[in-house]
Amino acid sequence: MRNHRSPLARRIQRGFTLVEMAIVLAVIGLVIGAIAIAKDVQRNAEYQKIANKFAYQWKAAYDQYYQRAGGVIGDCQQAPTYMVNGSETAFAGAAAVCTRAGGSARAGIPENFTNTGFKVCNGQGYAAGQVGAGDTALATQNLRDLFNRVGVRMPPGRGEGQEDRYLYQDTNGNATELQVCFQWNPPGTASGAGNVMVVRGLTPDLARFLDQVIDGKPDSREGRFRIQGRAAHGAAVDANAPGTSWEGNNTIASGIQVNDTATGAANVGAATATGRQYDEDRVVLLTAHWIMEE
Incomplete structure (x- = not known):
């Protein structure tokens, strides 16, 4: 008795060709590569968010503090030292650094301050x-x-x-x-x-x-x-x-x-x-x- 299967049925039973398998593997490779690239894109987006929403905003806040207070953070407003936390420093042996008691004997540069x-x-x-x-x-x-x-x-x-x-x-x-x-x-x-x-x-x-x-x-x-x-670099050529x-x-x-x-x-x-x-x-x-x- 003769087999009267259609050409479509015979093609289905043949399975995948090498070309078809190669295409499938290529697609899988592209998907895996896209996932890896997506992770890098996501990480870069997070880093950019840190830069824009945190680091640069703190820089702006520091600058705004300087404009508002008339000095850097923690400095004396009436007798500034130009140093962060300057109000906790000492000068020429004076306890009250912000008043500069006896300060005329020395130059008011950072090297003459202590506790800095x-x-x-x-x-x-x-x-x-x-x-x-x-x-x-x-x-x-x-x-x-x-x-x-x-x-x-x-x-x-x-x-x-x-x-x-x-x-x-x-x-x-x-x-x-x-x-x-x-x-x-x-x-x-x-x-x-x-x-x-x-x-x-x-x-x-x-x-x-x-x-x-x-x-x-x-x-x-x-x-x-x-x-x-x-x-720090120590040699002159540095x-x-x-x-x-x-x-x-x-x-x-x-x-x-x-x-x-x-x-x-x-x-x-x-x-x-x-x-x-x-x-x-x-x-x-x-x-x-x-x-x-x-």
């Missing part, structure tokens, strides 16, 4: 040395109280009372917090002399992004956005030379303690060194200084 360089924050946040070397002591004055005192609105941050903080995810998916403080750096400081915004809790990836937005190029030693704790790149991302876990157990090698200052490199660990965190104009 403390950072003004809204609480300690990260412990000293936890997100990079070079942390200064905490000032007595509170960042949030100073802004509220002169009526300058702060960026929203994490919410009421935590305007100086911002929550984001590192590239391993761990929740990470940014913190903003301000301090004065003495002349010769590699991260920039004068008044700076201290941004703590940066992954190298985010630091590079912000550096490019602020300076136009990622350079952790030069420009207006620099890493805290980097040693003057105005290119700086140093930001540490590679995801190469070593930071020494942040979690239940008294470090998530990786406690070597936050050497992110390119050999160490634990698990993709579930927290990415190394850094501190940067953004040099202010006032």
Whole structure:
């Protein structure tokens, strides 16, 4: 008895050809590639949001404070020092620095002041040395109280009372917090002399992004956005030379303690060194200084 199957039925039983399989695999590859690209696009969008909604807004708030108060944050209004937290400094042995008692005997330049360089924050946040070397002591004055005192609105941050903080995810998916403080750096400081915004809790990836937005190029030693704790160039040939790149991302876990157990090698200052490199660990965190104009 003859088989009277239609040509369509015979084509269905043949299965997929090599060309068809190649097309399917190509489509799958495109989908996977699109997912990977989408993750990068999403991360870049989050970084741009941090720059626009947090970092630049704090820069604007700092400038507005200067215009409103007639001096930088925490400085004396009637006898300014031009230093962040200047009202806590001492001058020529006088207890009341803002009155400059006996100050005519010495020049009123920062080198003649003592008790300088403390950072003004809204609480300690990260412990000293936890997100990079070079942390200064905490000032007595509170960042949030100073802004509220002169009526300058702060960026929203994490919410009421935590305007100086911002929550984001590192590239391993761990929740990470940014913190903003301000301090004065003495002349010769590699991260920039004068008044700076201290941004703590940066992954190298985010630091590079912000550096490019602020300076136009990622350079952790030069420009207006620099890493805290980097040693200054010492040789004469190093003057105005290119700086140093930001540490590679995801190469070593930071020494942040979690239940008294470090998530990786406690070597936050050497992110390119050999160490634990698990993709579930927290990415190394850094501190940067953004040099202010006032």
